[in-house]
Amino acid sequence: MLLLILKRIGLGLITLFIVSLITFVGVEVLPGDACTTYLEREAYGAALDACIKRLGLDVPAYERYLDWASNVIRGDFGYSLSGEMPINEVLGPRVKNSLVLASVSILIGIPLAIVLGIITALWRDKLPDIMISTITIFSMTIPEFISATLLILIVAIWLGWLPGIVIIPSDATFYELLSNIILPVVAISMIMTAHMARMVRSSVIQVMASDYVQMAILKGVPYWKMVFRHVLPNALLPAINVVALTIAWLLGGVVVTEVVFNYPGLGRLVIESISNRDLPVVQALAIILASIYVGINLIADLMTLMLNPRLKSLQIRK
Amino acid sequence: MNEIIESVKNLSIGFNSQKGKQISILRNVSTNIKKGETVGIVGESGSGKSTLALAMMGYIKQGLFPLKGECIFKSEDLLKMSSRQLEKIRGRKIAMIPQNAGQALTPNLKIGYQIDEALKLHTNLNKTERDKKISELLNKVRLPSPETMAFRYPHELSGGQQQRVAVAMALAGKPDLLLLDEPTTGLDVTTQAHVLELLRFIAKDTGTSMIYVSHDLGAIAQVSDRIVVMYAGEIVLEGPARKILKEPIHPYTYGLLKSIPKLSLAGLPASMPGSQPQPGSINEGCSFYDRCNLATDNCKKNSPDLEHIKELDTNVRCFNYKELINQNNNLQTSITKKSNNSEANEVLKLKDVSISYAKQKFFDQLLNKISDQNPTVKDINIDIKKGETIALVGESGSGKSTILKSIAGLLKTKDGQIKFENDRILSSDLKMRNPNDLRAIQLIFQNPDESLNPNHTVEQILSQPLKLYFNLSGEELKKNIIGLLKKVRLGEFYMSRYPRQLSGGEKQRVAVARAFAAKPDIILCDEVTSALDVSVQAAVLNLLQQLKEDLGTTYVFVSHDLAVVRAISDRVAVLYQGRLCEIGPSQNVYKFPSHPYTEVLLGAVLEPDPDIKPKLVAEDIVEEKPPEKGCSFQGRCPRKIGDICNSEVPPWQIGENGNAIRCHINIKELASLQQ
Ligand SMILES: Nc1ncnc2c1ncn2[C@@H]1O[C@H](COP(=O)(O)OP(=O)(O)O)[C@@H](O)[C@H]1O
Ligand code: SF4
Ligand code: SF4
Ligand SMILES: [Mg+2]
Numbered sequence: 006m007l008l009l010i011l012k013r014i015g016l017g018l019i020t021l022f023i024v025s026l027i028t029f030v031g032v033e034v035l036p037g038d039a040c041t042t043y044l045e046r047e048a049y050g051a052a053l054d055a056c057i058k059r060l061g062l063d064v065p066a067y068e069r070y071l072d073w074a075s076n077v078i079r080g081d082f083g084y085s086l087s088g089e090m091p092i093n094e095v096l097g098p099r100v101k102n103s104l105v106l107a108s109v110s111i112l113i114g115i116p117l118a119i120v121l122g123i124i125t126a127l128w129r130d131k132l133p134d135i136m137i138s139t140i141t142i143f144s145m146t147i148p149e150f151i152s153a154t155l156l157i158l159i160v161a162i163w164l165g166w167l168p169g170i171v172i173i174p175s176d177a178t179f180y181e182l183l184s185n186i187i188l189p190v191v192a193i194s195m196i197m198t199a200h201m202a203r204m205v206r207s208s209v210i211q212v213m214a215s216d217y218v219q220m221a222i223l224k225g226v227p228y229w230k231m232v233f234r235h236v237l238p239n240a241l242l243p244a245i246n247v248v249a250l251t252i253a254w255l256l257g258g259v260v261v262t263e264v265v266f267n268y269p270g271l272g273r274l275v276i277e278s279i280s281n282r283d284l285p286v287v288q289a290l291a292i293i294l295a296s297i298y299v300g301i302n303l304i305a306d307l308m309t310l311m312l313n314p315r316l317k318s319l320q321i322r323k
Numbered sequence: 324m325n326e327i328i329e330s331v332k333n334l335s336i337g338f339n340s341q342k343g344k345q346i347s348i349l350r351n352v353s354t355n356i357k358k359g360e361t362v363g364i365v366g367e368s369g370s371g372k373s374t375l376a377l378a379m380m381g382y383i384k385q386g387l388f389p390l391k392g393e394c395i396f397k398s399e400d401l402l403k404m405s406s407r408q409l410e411k412i413r414g415r416k417i418a419m420i421p422q423n424a425g426q427a428l429t430p431n432l433k434i435g436y437q438i439d440e441a442l443k444l445h446t447n448l449n450k451t452e453r454d455k456k457i458s459e460l461l462n463k464v465r466l467p468s469p470e471t472m473a474f475r476y477p478h479e480l481s482g483g484q485q486q487r488v489a490v491a492m493a494l495a496g497k498p499d500l501l502l503l504d505e506p507t508t509g510l511d512v513t514t515q516a517h518v519l520e521l522l523r524f525i526a527k528d529t530g531t532s533m534i535y536v537s538h539d540l541g542a543i544a545q546v547s548d549r550i551v552v553m554y555a556g557e558i559v560l561e562g563p564a565r566k567i568l569k570e571p572i573h574p575y576t577y578g579l580l581k582s583i584p585k586l587s588l589a590g591l592p593a594s595m596p597g598s599q600p601q602p603g604s605i606n607e608g609c610s611f612y613d614r615c616n617l618a619t620d621n622c623k624k625n626s627p628d629l630e631h632i633k634e635l636d637t638n639v640r641c642f643n644y645k646e647l648i649n650q651n652n653n654l655q656t657s658i659t660k661k662s663n664n665s666e667a668n669e670v671l672k673l674k675d676v677s678i679s680y681a682k683q684k685f686f687d688q689l690l691n692k693i694s695d696q697n698p699t700v701k702d703i704n705i706d707i708k709k710g711e712t713i714a715l716v717g718e719s720g721s722g723k724s725t726i727l728k729s730i731a732g733l734l735k736t737k738d739g740q741i742k743f744e745n746d747r748i749l750s751s752d753l754k755m756r757n758p759n760d761l762r763a764i765q766l767i768f769q770n771p772d773e774s775l776n777p778n779h780t781v782e783q784i785l786s787q788p789l790k791l792y793f794n795l796s797g798e799e800l801k802k803n804i805i806g807l808l809k810k811v812r813l814g815e816f817y818m819s820r821y822p823r824q825l826s827g828g829e830k831q832r833v834a835v836a837r838a839f840a841a842k843p844d845i846i847l848c849d850e851v852t853s854a855l856d857v858s859v860q861a862a863v864l865n866l867l868q869q870l871k872e873d874l875g876t877t878y879v880f881v882s883h884d885l886a887v888v889r890a891i892s893d894r895v896a897v898l899y900q901g902r903l904c905e906i907g908p909s910q911n912v913y914k915f916p917s918h919p920y921t922e923v924l925l926g927a928v929l930e931p932d933p934d935i936k937p938k939l940v941a942e943d944i945v946e947e948k949p950p951e952k953g954c955s956f957q958g959r960c961p962r963k964i965g966d967i968c969n970s971e972v973p974p975w976q977i978g979e980n981g982n983a984i985r986c987h988i989n990i991k992e993l994a995s996l997q998q
Contacts, residue, residue, distance in 0.1 A: 214385070216426040223380055223421075224492065225414030225444050228406065234440075238431045314431055314476040 013306060017299040024295040025077070025288075029070050032284050073288075082289035085278075092289050095274070100293075103270035106186055106193070106263075107255035114194040115201065115248060119241070122205025126240075127232065129210060138206075141199040153192040153265040160188060189266045193259055197251055204247055205240070212240040242313055249305030253298045326358040328500050328532050329379060329417075334392035336374055336383065337602075346603035347390055349374055350556045353629075356500065361526055361533040363547030363564065365540055367599050367856040368827070371556040373422075376502050376536045378402070380417050381409050396500075415445040418493035422505040424485035428477035434461075435473025438492050445496030460491040464521060481945040483514035490521065494529070501526075501533045507542055511718040512883060516927040516937040519545045538856060540583060541929030544568055545936070552576050555600050555610040558629060562637030565933050571654075572637065572644040574615045580654055582861035584890040586928050589910060590657035591868055591890050594861035598826045609641070617643045657890070660868050667709040670877055671730070671845055672746070676703040676739035678722075678729050678901075697951055698737050700725050700901035709844075712871065712878040714892035714909070716885060716924070720945075722901035723881040727847045730879065731766050732756055744844075762792045765838040769850035771830035775822040781808070781833055782818040788840040807836040811866060828859035832866065839870060845877045852887060864891050885928050889913055897921045899956050900949035907982020916994035918984045919962040954987065962996065964988060 057063050064072075076083060082092035121141065125134040144152065160166050167187055212218060213236060221235045260272035267273075271290065278286035331354050337347035349371045356362055356379075364372045377384065379394055381401030393400040396417065401409065413419075421427035428437060435457055442453045461469035464487040477485060486506060493501055503522070507515040523546055526533055537543050543550060543564075550567040552560040552575065560573040571577045578595040585592075597614040609615070609622040621642055629640045679698035700722040707713050715723045728734040730741060732753035741749045743760060750756050768774040775784055785804045789795045795803055805815050811832040822830055831851060838846050848867070852860040868891065871878060882888050888895055889909055896906040897918060905918035912921060926938035940961040949955050953969040960968065967987050975983050976990040984990055 216421060216423060217429040219382075220419065220421050220427040220489075221429065223377075223382060223413050223419040224441050225410045225412070225496070226440060227410055227444075234432065235429045239429070242431075312431075314478070 009310070010307060013303055017303050020299050021292065021295055025074060025292055026070075028288050028291040029073070032288060033066055077289075077292060082292075083285050085283055085286045092286055095286060096271075096289065096293070099269060099271050099274045102268065103256060103272070105183075106189060106259070106268065106270055107252065109183075109186060110190050110193045110197065110255055111252060113190065114198045115251075117194070118198040118201035119205055119244070121198065121202040123209055123232075123237070125202065125206045126209035126213065137202070141202050144195040145199040145203070147195075149192060149196060149259075149261045150265055152195055153189075153262055156188050156192055157265070186268070189259075189262050189268050192262050192266070193255065197255070201244070201247060201251065205244055208243055209236060209240040212236050215239075238312075242309060245309050245312075246302075246305050249301045253301045256297045256301075327355045328358050329394065329396045330355045331375070331379065332393050332395065334375070334378060334394065335390040336371075336378060336387055337390050338387050340603060344603070345390065348387070348556050348602045349378070352392070352556075352558055354551055354558065354561065356532050356534060358499075358532055359526075359530050360548050361535060361546050363543035363550045364534060364536045364553060365538065365543050365550060366553035367538060367858065369599055369602075370553040372536045372538075372553050373504050375553070376504055376534055379500075379534065380413060380419060380502060382413075414441055414493075414498070415496040416498055417500045417502065418496055418498035420486075420489050420493045420501060420503045420506050423509060424489040424506075425477070425482060427489060428485060430477055432476075433473065434475050434477065434480070434488050438473070438488070438495055441492050441495035456495070460494055461488075463494065463525075464488070464491045466491075481514075482510050483518060483943055483945070486510060486514075486518055487521070490518075490525070494525065497529075498531060501531050502536075503533060504536045505538070506535075508537065508539065511943070512885070512924060512929075513718065513927040513939075513941065514943040515542065516929065516939055517943040519929070520937070520939060522546055539929070540568070540580065540857070540931035544931045544933050545929055552579075555605060556602065557610060557640060558638070559611070559640045560637070561629075561639075562635065566635060566637055568931055568933060569654075570635075570648070570650075572632075572635070572647045573639050573641050574617050574643075574647065575611050577647055577650070577654075578614070579858060580931060581656075582858045583931050584861075584864075584884075584886040585657075585930060586886050586889060586913065586925065587930075588655065588657045589889065590659045591865055592657055592861045594865050595858040596862075598828055598859065611641075617641075617646055619643065658865070660891075661872050667711070669706045670709045670744055671707040671879075672740075672742040673703050673705045673707075673726075673730075674740045674742065676726070676729065676741065677701045677737040678725050678734060679737045680725075695737060697949060698901070699949070700729075701949070703739070703903060705896055705903075705906065707845075707877060707879065709877055710871070710875045711894060712880055712892045713894045713896065714880045714882060714888040715896050715898055716882060716888050717898035718883060718924075720900070721898040723883075723898060724849055725901065726898075727766065727849050727879065727881055730845075731764055731847055732761075758792070762788075762841045763844040764847065765841050765843040765845070766847045766849065767831075767834050767838045767851050770854050771827070771834045772822070774834055775830060775837075777822050779821070780818065781813075781820050781822075781825075784822075784833060785837055785840055788837060792841050803840070807840055810839060810870060811836040826859075827855055828862060831855060831859075831863055835863070835866065835870070839874070839876075843876065845879065848878055848880045850882055851880075853882070853884070860887070867891065885913075885924055886930075897924070900946060902949065902955035903985060904956065905982060905984050907978070908980070911978065911980045911982040914980075915997040916978060916984065916990055917997065918956075918986055919960050919988075919993075920956045922997060923959070923961065954985075962988060962993075 073083065080093070082096070084090065085092050085095050121137055125137050128134045161168060168185060218231065218235055221231045226235070259270075260276060262268070263270045263272040264276060271294075274286070275290055278290065331352055334349055334352045335347045336349040337345050340346050352375055354362070364375065366372045374384065374387065378389070379401070381394065381404055383389060389402050394402055396412065401412070404412070428434070438457050438460060439453055442448060442456055446453075448456060457473050458469040461472050466472050466484060466487050477488070480488065489506075506522070507518050510518060519542060522533070525531065526546070533546070535543060535546050547564045549562065550564050551558055552567065552573065554575050560567060560571065560576050567576065568580065571580055581593045582595055583592060595614050600610060600613070607626065608624055609618070609626055612618050612622050615622065619642070627640045627642050629638045631638050677698045678700040679695040681695040681698070703726060705713065715726060717723055725734065729736050729751065732749070732751065736751040741751070743749045743763070749760060782804055785807055786800055789800055789803050804818060808815065808817055813829065813832055813836070817825075817829070822833070825833065852863050855863060864887065867878065870876065880888070880892055892909050894907065895909050895912040897904045897912065897920060899920045904920045905912060913925070917925065923941045926940055929937060941959045944959055946958050950957055950969070953971055954960070954973050957963060957968045964987055971987070973985050973987045975985050977983050978990050984993070986993065988996070
């Protein structure tokens with residue numbers, strides 16, 4: 006078991022290493038370098054030389070990679086070009102903002118999705134299912150930018166209840182944020198909850214039709230006890246991985262929503278730094294997003310392993 | 324003793340078709356279950372037996388609903404009860420033992436918890452009393468080390484053990500009525516016999532009434548006092564077990580009994596034509612009309628009622644049943660088959676073949692060798708003659724399929740050689756074999772549902788090998804496909820059908836046709852009839868035999884069913900844990916002296932005859948892997964003579980009539996022991 010965990014962690018690290026290499030090489034082979042991009046038309050003579058010196062572009066690529074990588078391991082991503090400030094300072098508030106947006110959406114969306122999924126499955130083809138399913142399918146099919154825009158139009162502009170666009174400095178406090186994020190959270194949750202609720206529904210329906218549930222009914226197990234002991238543990242197990250992917254997707258920044266609401270999270274930073282050609286920031290973002298995916302999937306796999314008696318004893322025996 | 328526990332009255336159950344029509348799958352079923360009695364409900368798949376059994380617990384599967392009738396249990400109609408009321412009855416008054424215990428035990432809950440759940444619901448015992456009761460129950464169903472068993476998860480038990488847990492769970496509430504839905508189907512022969520024996524013991528010990536549902540008349544014969552025969556949703560025959568099995572007076576039951584291969588009979592069982600009608604397609608007249616050889620015009624227009632015949636204590640649904648009274652002698656006949664010419668040349672030789680599933684270590688991979696001291700299959704030597712049917716028998720895990728896969732080239736051998744025609748060595752790697760060798764050896768699988776592509780029509784399925792091996796196209800291709808279909812007795816119109824539009828037997832025929840499309844020399848058959856109903860099984864066996872007699876094909880026929888093997892094969896090889904135990908002409912393998920393992924297998928066969936009881940001589944333990952040294956059967960052998968069995972591989976001994984036995988006991992002594 007321990008060996009397996011170590012193996013998975015090792016694999017994750019290798020993935021990260023490859024991602025870092027790819028982004029580094031990708032940036033390297035692009036025409037021009039950070040200085041020409043940054044200085045644009047002034048990229049000649051002394052200014053260019055100074056810039057190259059300052060960014061250390063005059064040493065060979067592999068040395069720069071090693072240098073960069075060892076700094077990253079120590080938690081230092083270097084300097085951004087546009088703001089000329091440490092990337093850590095650029096990232097810090099963005100990470101915090103994304104974290105806030107993601108955790109609020111997760112805390113509301115996932116339990117809601119599970120409850121809705123279970124309700125629709127247990128009352129399959131009855132009124133609650135028909136109503137909830139219609140709504141979930143509806144909100145699944147509308148693209149985010151439309152639902153986000155509609156939300157702004159209705160709630161912010163027509164009704165004037167909430168600010169439509171987040172106009173907070175990127176280093177706003179948690180409380181300032183909270184009042185501003187209601188609309189983005191709703192927009193995100195609509196889609197995420199809908200997808201997950203559908204998945205939970207089909208998983209519960211499948212388990213409800215299994216022989217062991219029929220057996221539990223014929224054994225005389227009361228309905229709700231059967232649902233909680235025999236159905237849900239088996240139905241929600243496969244949901245863990247989907248939940249993990251959703252969390253990773255949320256943490257990595259929900260690009261469209263952030264842009265529509267002008268929310269200063271990681272997603273918008275990705276767009277900004279790409280359009281500014283701020284290559285060091287792009288590199289840093291690639292590594293951070295990859296780490297989030299790797300880390301969360303690792304946790305999900307380990308959880309599945311712990312909770313599934315079948316896999317557990319298989320591993321122990323080996 | 325004559326108190327009625329549950330009575331079903333005029334029960335019809337059905338569903339709404341997509342066209343909005345009401346289609347019944349149970350029609351007007353009435354029967355009574357008496358106290359202490361075991362009733363066997365038998366019928367082919369789709370005859371409605373499980374639906375009836377579940378309805379007797381007040382459970383109607385999703386999508387179905389009762390059309391009319393009632394199930395009266397202790398003067399109350401189960402079908403009208405609320406789920407609250409039913410919860411009080413289920414498990415406590417009526418308990419169920421499911422078809423597939425492996426799937427019917429909840430995977431995330433320990434065995435002990437699942438039994439405890441039933442105890443908590445249906446008894447007033449406290450925690451310590453319940454714990455004691457759990458080990459008592461596990462002990463009663465004869466599970467090893469009941470103390471630790473309770474802490475295991477379902478997947479950690481073998482199939483037979485899971486079935487025993489299900490029995491223990493059902494007994495927890497001390498029910499008055501036990502419902503068993505195919506409780507032994509899918510278990511190994513020896514396990515099956517043990518579980519049946521356990522059920523008989525429990526019926527006697529507790530006085531519980533039982534309803535035993537099965538397609539297997541052999542199993543039904545072992546436990547039932549009374550038998551109900553279902554066909555297309557109706558009861559067609561009902562009466563005392565002995566009467567039904569020995570003097571069946573309904574043409575369907577008669578045909579069914581004749582289509583079961585029996586150990587005592589060499590030769591193929593007679594088959595019934597056709598298959599059971601689909602629900603909804605029965606309009607008027609007798610539902611068995613299409614397949615009945617006693618049918619008259621009357622049967623086509625009028626449907627017979629279930630008639631009570633006092634002197635036989637039997638109910639029968641047939642106008643012409645009188646013709647079958649006193650026909651029972653005819654039951655003990657079979658179709659003799661042409662034996663092959665024993666002078667023929669050998670087409671396939673297995674020489675010292677060993678096969679291992681062990682993962683190759685890194686260095687071995689580089690050297691392309693497999694180092695496994697104790698491979699799954701070891702030292703197999705078999706020479707197969709042209710036109711011969713050789714059967715490989717053994718319980719699941721005995722390596723039968725493994726050997727077939729190696730012959731087909733799907734699995735590499737570890738040691739030894741497979742030689743084809745004139746001693747030419749076949750590569751153990753499929754990619755290295757030449758196309759003609761690939762054509763010459765074809766495989767037919769157990770489950771046609773998995774081996775036929777559901778998105779291809781029968782025409783596409785059959786055209787693939789014809790295009791691949793013979794480059795046929797256009798008119799010629801079509802002519803060949805029609806010819807193949809004709810060979811397997813299917814009409815031309817089947818060409819445009821998809822597998823899902825075929826019955827189980829028809830699908831298997833298509834699979835047979837596909838194998839024959841390659842004009843093979845050898846066909847490897849892996850449990851080809853195991854998933855089929857007996858009447859269909861008989862038809863497929865007859866078809867295979869006919870094709871072989873016409874075309875001179877050689878079969879390697881793998882099966883766990885000794886009676887089927889007896890019917891079809893010329894020679895039999897018995898395997899235990901991947902090692903050969905006995906090999907010889909079929910008639911001799913089925914006579915003593917036999918290898919102790921063959922003896923165990925023969926003893927466990929369930930015959931559709933209440934007078935032939937299985938002999939349980941060995942424990943039904945499941946061994947995970949073969950022993951390192953000595954005789955492969957040492958762990959379960961009832962005749963084991965001592966340390967020599969554990970330390971030395973037994974020698975081959977040839978009996979008088981040519982069967983070879985691998986045992987340390989002298990063959991003459993073995994003969995006298997087995998008398
Ligand atoms: N793919 C596989 N990997 C590892 N072991 C296998 C595999 N397939 C079969 N086995 C093992 O090989 C043995 C023989 O199996 P099999 O040939 O399927 O037996 P049979 O066909 O007689 O039921 C069993 O112990 C089984 O568990
Ligand atoms: S009623 Fe007629 S068709 Fe039906 S089983 Fe009897 S003889 Fe055959
Ligand atoms: S060699 Fe020994 S263990 Fe093996 S079958 Fe013979 S008596 Fe039994
Ligand atoms: Mg097999």
